[in-house]
Amino acid sequence: MIRVKNLSVSFGSRILFENVNLGFDQGNRYGLIGANGAGKSTFMKILVGDFEPSTGTVTIEPGLRVGVLRQxxxxxxxxxxxxxxxxxxxxLWEVMQERExxxxxxxMTQEEGLRVGELESSYADMDGYSAEYFAAELLEGxxxxxxxxxxxxxxxxxGWKLRVLLAQVLFGRPDILLLDEPTNHLDIDTIRWLEEFLQDHKGxxxxxxxxxxxxxxxxxHMVDVDYKQITMFxxxxxxxxxxxxLSREQQLADNSRNLEKIAELREFVARFSANKSKAKQATSRQKQxxxxxIQEIRPSSRVSPYIKFTPKQQLGKQVVTMSGVSKSYSDLQVLKNxxxxxxxxxxxxxxxxxxxGKTTLLNCMMGEVGVDEGTVVWGKSAQPSYFTQDHSDTIPHDTTVYEWLRGFDHEADQQTIRSILGRMLxxxxxxxxxxxxxSGGEAARLMIGKMLLEQGNVLLLDEPTNHLDLEAIDALTKSLIEFPGCVIFVSHARQLVTDVANRIIEVTPNGLIDFVGSYDEYLAKRPNLVAV
Structure with missing residues (x-):
């Protein structure tokens, strides 16, 4: 369906990728992955035709319809x-407009009447009579x-516009579907719906x-963009x-054995090459x-931050209690009792x-916004540290990375600040x-650096994975699993919720559903749970 031949992209002396040869086949669903800045979006733009490669070609089978999620x-x-x-x-849209x-x-003239007949035939062939129903179904999904x-x-x-644009590209049921970050701005239930829809899509x-x-x-399949190469798995x-x-470990093990063998053979050659009786054997060893x-171990553009949260004080049993908390913005009540x-x-x-109201719930906990009614009481030993969703409110634009982080602990020495920043890449x-x-990813890592410096025993995080790459998300997930204190986080990332949470609080228009257990257990029992 799509053939990529001898594709290379460079910006001046910087080579993004070179001599890429790939084939994308009918019915397969390819995940395009790689570190931030590796070239994923550039490669996608080339496939779409929005970017001209330095060399090479992209060929799409004639007659196929291509759908692209536009931003x-x-x-x-x-x-x-x-x-x-x-x-x-x-x-279909053109037929609908002319028909209307x-x-x-x-x-109507006779000619126009005949044209209507043609349009009705085309309209039926393209399922026009169910089009609005299907479009509405996508929007609701x-x-x-x-x-x-x-x-x-x-x-x-x-956020709503992006959902409409996603519905638009899905509605066309194209033969080839190109999606750049389709889960952005979607909540966890909508992502589940989208997963099911795409699994059923035949293109x-x-x-x-x-x-x-x-x-x-x-x-x-996975298509990995890493260190000037694009490889399919x-x-x-x-x-x-x-x-x-496993492949990398095998390569390292093979190289280690081969280097040992080379060292052994060289020692033999060095000892006996001058010995006439052993010269023939020494020559044979040299040929061996x-x-x-020795396989070339390709370097990787992937780098993982080192995240390990270490609270400076042990947390007591009581973390935070909210009693009868209500919060409204003008006439809109977001939280009630x-x-x-x-x-x-x-x-x-x-x-x-x-x-x-998820972010409002966290902000009320942290005292970032005042409550209209009720109380929020933190435990005496609790030391909360907060990762906000909107970094622009937290990180001003008139300072440096070092100075901003140092502002959270003026007693910290330069080595401590630099060490944390180094861990955050x-x-x-x-x-x-x-x-x-x-960038969004850099700002997110800097926010995590702030939390490392603060050494709180209660971590509050609002959509922490939004701008992180997969390596950083994996590192964050592992650190939250291992964290000995309390974690309270808002997220639409199913994997993070599944791996970390032992309690689920769903905020609904009718109140909160508070469930003790894993996310999978919550999904199984959700139909019988009532918001209060």
Missing amino acids: DHYAFDDFRVLDTVLMGYPE RLYALPE LGIPVEKHTELMSSMNG TMIIISHDRHFLNTVCT SGNYDYFVAASS IEKIE VNLDIVQGDKVAIIGANGV FSKDEVHKSTEVL
């Missing part, structure tokens, strides 16, 4: 939400309520995602990690040395639809980098 928030502002989705099938125009005429379907796109916020897919569970559930993400790790191959008691050992995942002169130019 242009404003392109459809003058159209209704439902119409924007229908435009995902351009041929002709039916609106007071009278992606969490957009029916009452929003007839509103203009200009009335929607950025070929190429997907960029940092969501491990999503990659494992949806993808049949069969299997999902976990299989790729295990297989590539020349035949032994919330009662929670969080204790030592709890690792709480706060889940729920977008905009339902800010090395050497990067510690003096301006906070104004930080």
Whole structure:
């Protein structure tokens, strides 16, 4: 379906990847993975035709329809939400528009009448009579309520617009589907719906995602962009990690054995090459040395931060208690009569639809916003450390990475600050980098660095994986599992919730569902749980 031949991309002297040869086949679902900056988005843009490679070609089988998830928030502002989705099938949309125009005429000519007949035939062939139903079904699956379907796109916020654009590309049922971070701005239930939809889709897919569970559930192959090469593997993400790790270990072991063998043979050659009776054997050993191959171990652009949270004070049993807490913004009541008691050992995942009040719940806990009613009481030994979702509110643009971090502990020496920044992958002169130019991933790692410095015994995190790559997410997940204190986190990342949480709090419009147990146990019992 798609053939990539001798593809190379370079920017000046920097080679992004070179001599790439790949084939993407019918029905397979490919996860495009690699460290931030490795070239995933560039490769996707080349496939779409939005970027010209330095050398090489991309060939797509003629006649195939390609669907691309676009990130242009404003392109459809003058159209209704439902119409924007229908435009995902351009041929059908054109038929619908012309059909509507002709039916609106007071009278039709014979030619126009014949044209209507042709249009009706095409309309039926393209399932036009069920099109609006299918479009509405997609929108509802992606969490957009029916009452929003007839509103203009200009009335929607950025997160809702991206959902509509995702519905648009899915509606066209293209033969080839190219998706760049499709789970962004989706809540955990919507991601589950999308996983099921994509598993049922028969076309070929190429997907960029940092969501491990999503990659494992949806993808049949991994396409790894790493250190100037793009390599394809069969299997999902976990299989790729295990297989590539095993392959590297095998290469290292083979090289070690071969180097030992070479050393042994060289010693023989050195001892007996001048000995006439052994000269023939020495020559034979030399030939053996020349035949032994030492495999080149390819370096990787993947680097993992070193995250280990170590609280400076032991946490007592009581962590935080919320009693009768209510919070409104103008006429919108977000929290009503919330009662929670969080204790030592709890690792709480706060889940729920977008905009339902998860961040407000954390902000009320931390005193970032005042409550309208009720009380929030922290345990005497509790020392909370907070990872906020909006880093721009926490990290100003008029300082450096080093100075910002040092501001949280003026008594910390330079070596301590530099050590933490190094663990967060800010090395050497990067510690003096301006906070104004930080990428989303860098800002997220800097926030984690702040928490490492604070050494709190209660960690509160609001969507910590949003801008992190897979290596950083894995490192964070491991550290939260091993953390001896209490963890309270908001996340839509299924893998993080599954691996870390032992208590689930779902925020709903009707109140909270508070469940002690794993996320999988919660899903099994959820139909019988009631919000209070």
